[in-house]
Amino acid sequence: xxxxxxxxxxxxxxxxxxxxxxxxxxxxxxxxxxxxxxxxxxxxxxxxxxxxxxxxxxxxxxxxxxxxxxxxxxxxxxxxxxxxxxxxxxxxxxxxxxxxxxxxxxxxxxxxxxxxxxxxxxxxxxxxxxxxxxxxxxxxxxxxxxxxxxxxxxxxxxxxxxxxxxxxxxxxxxxxxxxxxxxxxxxxxxxxxxxxxxxxxxxxxxxxxxxxxxxxxxxxxxxxxxxxxxxxxxxxxxxxxxxxxxxxxxxxxxxxxxxxxxxxxxxxxxxxxxxxxxxxxxxxxxxxxxxxxxxxxxxxxxxxxxxxxxxxxxxxxxxxx
Amino acid sequence: xxxxxxxxxxxxxxxxxxxxxxxxxxxxxxxxxxxxxxxxxxxxxxxxxxxxxxxxxxxxxxxxxxxxxxxxxxxxxxxxxxxxxxxxxxxxxxxxxxxxxxxxxxxxxxxxxxxxxxxxxxxxxxxxxxxxxxxxxxxxxxxxxxxxxxxxxxxxxxxxxxxxxxxxxxxxxxxxxxxxxxxxxxxxxxxxxxxxxxxxxxxxxxxxxxxxxxxxxxxxxxxxxxxxxxxxxxxxxxxxxxxxxxxxxxxxxxxxxxxxxxxxxxxxxxxxxxxxxxxxxxxxxxxxxxxxxxxxxxxxxxxxxxxxxxxxxxxxxxxxxxxxxxxxxxxxxxxxxxxxxxxxxxxxxxxxxxxxxxxxxxxxxxxxxxxxxxxxxxxxxxxxxxxxxxxxxxxxxxxxxxxxxxxxxxxxxxxxxxxxxxxxxxxxxxxxxxxxxxxxxxxxxxxxxxxxxxxxxxxxxxxxxxxxxxx
Ligand code: HEM
Numbered sequence: 001x002x003x004x005x006x007x008x009x010x011x012x013x014x015x016x017x018x019x020x021x022x023x024x025x026x027x028x029x030x031x032x033x034x035x036x037x038x039x040x041x042x043x044x045x046x047x048x049x050x051x052x053x054x055x056x057x058x059x060x061x062x063x064x065x066x067x068x069x070x071x072x073x074x075x076x077x078x079x080x081x082x083x084x085x086x087x088x089x090x091x092x093x094x095x096x097x098x099x100x101x102x103x104x105x106x107x108x109x110x111x112x113x114x115x116x117x118x119x120x121x122x123x124x125x126x127x128x129x130x131x132x133x134x135x136x137x138x139x140x141x142x143x144x145x146x147x148x149x150x151x152x153x154x155x156x157x158x159x160x161x162x163x164x165x166x167x168x169x170x171x172x173x174x175x176x177x178x179x180x181x182x183x184x185x186x187x188x189x190x191x192x193x194x195x196x197x198x199x200x201x202x203x204x205x206x207x208x209x210x211x212x213x214x215x216x217x218x219x220x221x222x223x224x225x226x227x228x229x230x231x232x233x234x235x236x237x238x239x240x241x242x243x244x245x246x247x248x249x250x251x252x253x254x255x256x257x258x259x260x261x262x263x264x265x266x267x268x269x270x271x272x273x274x275x276x277x278x279x280x281x282x283x284x285x286x287x288x289x290x291x292x293x294x295x296x297x298x299x300x301x302x303x304x305x306x307x308x309x310x311x312x313x314x315x316x317x318x319x320x321x
Numbered sequence: 322x323x324x325x326x327x328x329x330x331x332x333x334x335x336x337x338x339x340x341x342x343x344x345x346x347x348x349x350x351x352x353x354x355x356x357x358x359x360x361x362x363x364x365x366x367x368x369x370x371x372x373x374x375x376x377x378x379x380x381x382x383x384x385x386x387x388x389x390x391x392x393x394x395x396x397x398x399x400x401x402x403x404x405x406x407x408x409x410x411x412x413x414x415x416x417x418x419x420x421x422x423x424x425x426x427x428x429x430x431x432x433x434x435x436x437x438x439x440x441x442x443x444x445x446x447x448x449x450x451x452x453x454x455x456x457x458x459x460x461x462x463x464x465x466x467x468x469x470x471x472x473x474x475x476x477x478x479x480x481x482x483x484x485x486x487x488x489x490x491x492x493x494x495x496x497x498x499x500x501x502x503x504x505x506x507x508x509x510x511x512x513x514x515x516x517x518x519x520x521x522x523x524x525x526x527x528x529x530x531x532x533x534x535x536x537x538x539x540x541x542x543x544x545x546x547x548x549x550x551x552x553x554x555x556x557x558x559x560x561x562x563x564x565x566x567x568x569x570x571x572x573x574x575x576x577x578x579x580x581x582x583x584x585x586x587x588x589x590x591x592x593x594x595x596x597x598x599x600x601x602x603x604x605x606x607x608x609x610x611x612x613x614x615x616x617x618x619x620x621x622x623x624x625x626x627x628x629x630x631x632x633x634x635x636x637x638x639x640x641x642x643x644x645x646x647x648x649x650x651x652x653x654x655x656x657x658x659x660x661x662x663x664x665x666x667x668x669x670x671x672x673x674x675x676x677x678x679x680x681x682x683x684x685x686x687x688x689x690x691x692x693x694x695x696x697x698x699x700x701x702x703x704x705x706x707x708x709x710x711x712x713x714x715x716x717x718x719x720x721x722x723x724x725x726x727x728x729x730x731x732x733x734x735x736x737x738x739x740x741x742x743x744x745x746x747x748x749x750x751x752x753x754x755x756x757x758x759x760x761x762x763x764x765x766x767x768x769x770x771x772x773x774x775x776x777x778x779x780x781x782x783x784x785x786x787x788x789x790x791x792x
Pocket of ligand 1: 427
């Protein structure tokens with residue numbers, strides 16, 4: 001078996017785990033919870049094996065030595081690594097807090113990343129490294145960046161749960177914010193799921209996967225009626241979440257998760273993610289750019305977006321004051 | 322100071338505006354939103370590219386007008402525009418004044434070591450525990466001191482009217498971490514400004530064998546280097562069977578008044594050459610053939626005689642001890658064969674250099690053969706082996722030439738920021754007070770504690786200490 005098959009197994013496992021965690025949240029059946037954790041753990045093991053297998057495959061065709069073959073050199077490999085960090089972080093939290101309800105909020109983020117990989121037509125092939133990418137700074141930069149993104153993703157999930165647990169006035173800004181945000185998240189995830197079913201499953205020729213199908217079955221369909229219908233469906237979904245959001249609050253609070261614990265977890269994830277992002281994402285990235293191109297900062301779109309992200313988290317870190 | 326208030330009201334107003342975190346939010350948002358525009362509009366690009374892009378948003382008809390508006394506002398080169406610089410300046414001023422405004426208060430806390438608490442304060446602290454232990458307050462407090470020590474708190478003792486109080490703190494100076502982070506941002510910005518004022522960014526395409534004492538900021542703008550740089554060799558290697566470059570390297574020599582001060586230093590993409598504050602980066606390469614380019618062969622006759630040969634196009638060379646002579650009569654930088662077997666050059670870069678060599682004996686043409694540098698099986702000819710090593714002088718190395726005296730300052734700022742973030746996020750100011758007073762049959766214990774960070778895990782730590790005190 002090669003790495004892509006193991007990645008495939010882990011992807012399927014995480015999607016199943018997402019379904020199982022949501023079912024666990026709804027039915028509160030501990031057997032379902034144990035199944036969810038088991039599937040996640042199996043996916044994680046397979047994911048880890050896939051990572052090392054890809055490393056080995058890369059090493060064999062890379063002609064550059066073992067350290068230059070770490071599979072972290074393009075968007076596909078980085079996203080896969082992001083999901084790996086996210087699941088690892090989740091499993092640690094589940095074990096430390098002995099609480100499975102986080103799963104229903106964190107695994108969908110993994111699901112979204114995986115669906116994005118699959119339907120955006122991203123190149124999954126192994127390519128030998130061009131000279132600019134042959135740098136240890138780059139390696140540290142990518143590893144730390146995506147570790148911090150995973151920490152930020154966890155803080156997103158716990159912050160969402162915090163809002164769910166602390167707001168119930170339908171007119172309050174917090175309630176509207178989380179219901180709309182969750183509604184958008186769910187409708188994007190569903191649209192990606194539909195893309196997947198319509199194109200990935202129905203279209204069989206392998207070349208056609210190289211094109212992007214993102215939202216082609218829904219919001220970007222060639223038929224105006226489907227586009228309109230999709231937006232209406234999304235709006236209806238957001239409205240329904242707003243209308244029945246308090247049910248979710250009851251569910252979450254029934255898992256004996258106090259808002260304080262959620263808030264603390266959010267703060268901790270940001271407190272871990274922000275320094276790692278600053279050092280690995282911005283500083284190491286700048287050092288690498290400096291060595292490869294002679295400019296530590298050139299305001300290119302990637303750099304600018306990282307700076308905006310950094311501003312946002314800097315501000316969140318200062319919110320208490 | 323209050324008497325000056327009236328006269329200084331304008332300064333006060335400005336101070337108040339700049340010391341508020343609200344302004345920071347506004348400036349953060351403006352910088353972020355305008356930057357987003359800057360990532361959509363291509364910066365410093367040909368106007369046509371952006372007009373085409375804008376047509377997607379505002380339609381073909383309005384696109385040129387939209388472009389003119391954005392261009393006038395500076396959005397096509399916004400990260401250098403005066404208004405973007407102004408926002409960065411306001412951001413810096415905000416940061417300085419905000420920090421200065423709060424520093425005195427924090428400084429007082431940081432300067433002041435922990436003191437014992439008045440007994441009645443214990444019950445008002447956010448973290449507090451209360452219980453009774455066996456033994457006299459004095460003995461119990463001695464034991465408690467060891468417990469605190471075991472948890473990393475070296476405690477002082479204060480006795481008054483039969484009661485003993487232990488008090489201890491950790492990480493008082495970590496409260497300054499925030500200011501270190503803010504300071505580091507200013508250091509980085511200062512480094513960037515130094516680079517902008519005293520540095521330059523230029524490029525230089527230097528063919529093999531050529532010397533230059535200038536670099537080019539643009540086609541017409543030259544920058545004197547103050548010394549000379551020569552490209553001795555340029556070499557690109559490829560991954561097997563592909564045109565993906567594996568590495569490209571130049572050998573450079575620096576000359577001062579004709580004297581070689583750095584000799585044949587090799588640079589590649591991730592390892593530049595520094596000299597007198599100027600750095601040369603390997604950034605690109607290209608093909609620039611000339612009549613003087615030299616074919617470098619390693620020729621081995623069938624009898625095993627080996628000889629290095631350097632010839633120009635059309636010059637004759639001999640295969641040692643064989644009476645056979647040869648010359649290059651055609652060249653392709655990137656030879657390929659189409660379906661019908663015809664040879665052609667697929668790219669004007671030296672990706673697959675090939676020389677057509679004609680062999681003669683006694684003035685008679687014998688045969689011709691294409692010899693490809695990247696294909697050893699083409700080196701073997703009837704009268705020996707002609708290994709095609711390199712065509713020297715037909716490529717230029719593309720160098721990025723930069724002087725940035727601010728880089729060191731920027732890196733210093735990065736280091737300071739890392740330390741500051743560490744102090745801010747991974748250290749906290751933790752304080753514990755434990756008071757023992759007389760109680761029937763033992764000592765009454767009051768524990769009070771506070772932390773500015775990570776309160777929940779600190780509370781767990783206090784629970785652990787409490788348990789140990791009760792044991
Ligand atoms: C992007 C730049 C900035 C970064 C990375 C940054 C970072 C930080 C960090 C890490 C903290 C500590 C948060 C904590 O205790 O967990 C902090 C606190 C703070 N920041 Fe910033 N900051 C930035 C810009 C600013 C600006 C422009 C202002 C000006 C208004 C500001 C005002 C403050 C204040 C007032 C505090 C609280 C300080 C205290 O505890 O007394 N920051 N900042």
